[in-house]
Amino acid sequence: xxxxxxxxxxxxxxxxxxxxxxxxxxxxxxxxxxxxxxxxxxxxxxxxxxxxxxxxxxxxxxxxxxxxxxxxxxxxxxxxxxxxxxxxxxxxxxxxxxxxxxxxxxxxxxxxxxxxxxxxxxxxxxxxxxxxxxxxxxxxxxxxxxxxxxxxxxxxxxxxxxxxxxxxxxxxxxxxxxxxxxxxxxxxxxxxxxxxxxxxxxxxxxxxxxxxxxxxxxxxxxxxxxxxxxxxxxxxxxxxxxxxxxxxxxxxxxxxxxxxxxxxxxxxxxxxxxxxxxxxxxxxxxxxxxxxxxxxxxxxxxxxxxxxxxxxxxxxxxxxxxxxxxxxxxxxxxxxxxxxxxxxxxxxxxxxxxxxxxxxxxxxxxxxxxxxxxxxxxxxxxxxxxxxxxxx
Numbered sequence: 001x002x003x004x005x006x007x008x009x010x011x012x013x014x015x016x017x018x019x020x021x022x023x024x025x026x027x028x029x030x031x032x033x034x035x036x037x038x039x040x041x042x043x044x045x046x047x048x049x050x051x052x053x054x055x056x057x058x059x060x061x062x063x064x065x066x067x068x069x070x071x072x073x074x075x076x077x078x079x080x081x082x083x084x085x086x087x088x089x090x091x092x093x094x095x096x097x098x099x100x101x102x103x104x105x106x107x108x109x110x111x112x113x114x115x116x117x118x119x120x121x122x123x124x125x126x127x128x129x130x131x132x133x134x135x136x137x138x139x140x141x142x143x144x145x146x147x148x149x150x151x152x153x154x155x156x157x158x159x160x161x162x163x164x165x166x167x168x169x170x171x172x173x174x175x176x177x178x179x180x181x182x183x184x185x186x187x188x189x190x191x192x193x194x195x196x197x198x199x200x201x202x203x204x205x206x207x208x209x210x211x212x213x214x215x216x217x218x219x220x221x222x223x224x225x226x227x228x229x230x231x232x233x234x235x236x237x238x239x240x241x242x243x244x245x246x247x248x249x250x251x252x253x254x255x256x257x258x259x260x261x262x263x264x265x266x267x268x269x270x271x272x273x274x275x276x277x278x279x280x281x282x283x284x285x286x287x288x289x290x291x292x293x294x295x296x297x298x299x300x301x302x303x304x305x306x307x308x309x310x311x312x313x314x315x316x317x318x319x320x321x322x323x324x325x326x327x328x329x330x331x332x333x334x335x336x337x338x339x340x341x342x343x344x345x346x347x348x349x350x351x352x353x354x355x356x357x358x359x360x361x362x363x364x365x366x367x368x369x370x371x372x373x374x375x376x377x378x379x380x381x382x383x384x385x386x387x388x389x390x391x392x
Contacts, residue, residue, distance in 0.1 A: 025366055028052060031080045033073060034370040042368045044361060045077075045084065046287040046321050047253045055320035055362040058253075058287035059278065063335065064325025069355040070291055072380045073323055073370050074257060075100050077289070078218070079379070087254035088218050089243040091236060094259070095224035099379035108220040111239065112203040115212035117221075119205055119241035120166050127166075128155055129273060130241050136269035137234045138192045138201075146185035150174075154189070167196045167206040200231055205238045214246045227260075233267040237274075240264065244277060248284040261290035265312045275315050290319070294331065313338045322360045323368075326352040 025036040030043035046058035062070050075097070078088050082104060090097050092108060101108045111117060120127040131151055136143050143151070154173055163169040174190035195201050204226075221243065226235040240258060247254030264270040281288060316338050324345075327335055332349040335341065339360075341349075348358055348367070359366045372380055 025368075026052075026054065026361065026364070028054075031083065032371065032373075033076055033080070034368045037367045042359075042366060044321070044359065045081065047086075047285075049321065049361055050282075054364060057282055057318065057320050059281050059319040060287060060289045060321040060323070061292065061316060061319045061339075062289060062323040062325075063292040063327070064323075064357070065327055065331065066293055067354065068325035068327075068352070069357065069370050070293070070323070070325055071096060071259075072355070072372060072376075073357065074259075074289065074291055075380050076370070076372060076376050078255060078257065079103070079376065081255050082217055085252060086217075087247055087250045087252050088257065089214070089246050089254070090218075090220045090257040090259070091223065091239050091243060092220050092259060093223045093227050093232065093236065093263070095222055096259070097220045097222075101218065101220050103375075103379045104218045106216055106218050106220065108222040109212065109214075110222040110225060111205075111235070112225055116203055116205055116207035117214075117239070117242040118164070118166065118211040119238040119245075120162075121241070121245055124155070126277075128152065129276065130237075131155070131170075133237060133269045133273035134196075134234060135189060135192050137237060137267050138195060138231075139188070142269065144185065147189060150185045150189055154186075164210060165206055167193055171197045200229070201234065204235055205242075214243075219243070219246060233263045233270055236260075236263045237267070237270040240274070241277075244284070244286065247286050253285045253287070255287050255289055257289040257291065259291040261292050262294070265290075265315070268308045271308065271311055271315070275311060278315060278318065288319075290316075320362055324349060324358045324360070325356070326350065326354065 025040045025042040026044050026049065028043050028045065028048045030045055030048065032041040032043055034042050036042045046055065046060055049055045050058050062074055064070050078090065078100060081088055095108070098108055109115070120130060128151060132143055132148070135147070135151070154170055157173055158166070158169055171190060171193035174186050174193065177184060177186040178190050178194070180187055196204070197206050221239050223232070223235050223239060226232045229235075236258070240256070243256050247256050258264070264274050278288065317340060322339065324335065327349045329350050332346055335349065336346040345358060345365075352358065353369075356367065356369045359368050
């Protein structure tokens with residue numbers, strides 16, 4: 001007879017992690033996500049944790065190897081957040097949230113098929129910062145001083161009444177430069193904008209008519225059509241920017257779930273923009289939920305000791321809540337370095353059973369076995385399609 005899963009940590013181990021031997025969990029109310037180390041029901045909402053003084057910000061990481069339980073707990077958290085009256089936007093790069101959408105009576109929105117969205121916020125400064133990130137990501141390098149100047153000057157030419165189709169308007173202002181035989185920053189910017197208006201990114205963030213309006217408590221942006229393309233980080237960046245407007249523009253607190261978050265963390269321009277908006281999470285009432293599958297995908301953004309890697313690690317360490325599922329040894333070591341984990345925490349990451357997570361919330365630690373209820377099982381099964389294919 002095998003030993004119960006709760007018996008693999010000693011009281012001394014738990015004390016070194018600042019976890020009581022009889023872990024009482026967070027003490028927060030709400031529908032349970034699972035059972036803490038000694039069987040106590042475990043509930044955790046980042047906004048409730050912030051109000052209770054357990055964390056200093058509502059941002060969250062969910063990380064672990066494939067099949068360890070990440071998608072399950074994220075979908076369970078979203079379902080509980082909606083029941084609490086939260087607003088939720090999910091950036092879904094692989095089309096895995098369809099069952100969750102159906103459970104709430106909504107249809108996932110596929111950008112480029114169901115319409116286009118405008119990612120630009122109301123603030124001119126924030127909009128220019130986003131435009132710089134988009135241009136830099138598209139050209140694969142940081143902007144030159146000349147390009148910064150051209151972006152600022154061209155943006156001012158839009159005037160006080162910003163058009164609905166911002167990218168198209170900017171392109172039209174610079175399009176005459178394309179036929180010039182002389183290379184210039186204006187011509188380079190025009191060619192990049194062409195991609196958004198007429199090229200490979202057409203229909204995502206510019207298009208005819210009005211942009212789509214995100215309505216309802218749950219919005220799922222399906223980016224599966226861009227998943228395997230080199231342009232995916234750009235599409236993800238724009239989608240996150242548009243989603244932030246949706247959540248921040250609501251009086252209610254909101255979740256912004258970004259699956260496959262490595263796409264932004266590994267792009268230096270997107271990472272810099274995300275770092276700036278990250279610090280406004282509390283003011284805007286947004287909990288960013290970053291879902292990472294392979295930890296090395298995120299930190300491979302820069303060489304050891306580089307400013308880019310330091311920026312990625314800094315962003316991750318600013319997440320006060322982390323659900324850390326099982327990782328293979330090499331990935332676990334990278335995670336320990338990125339999050340400054342205790343040696344004991346590192347040893348646990350390689351031994352956690354499937355569906356069990358080390359949960360860090362502020363200075364506290366819990367080992368939680370995620371326990372879906374009957375309602376959860378309707379939308380957490382991400383292997384259903386694979387099994388159906390095998391059965392056939």
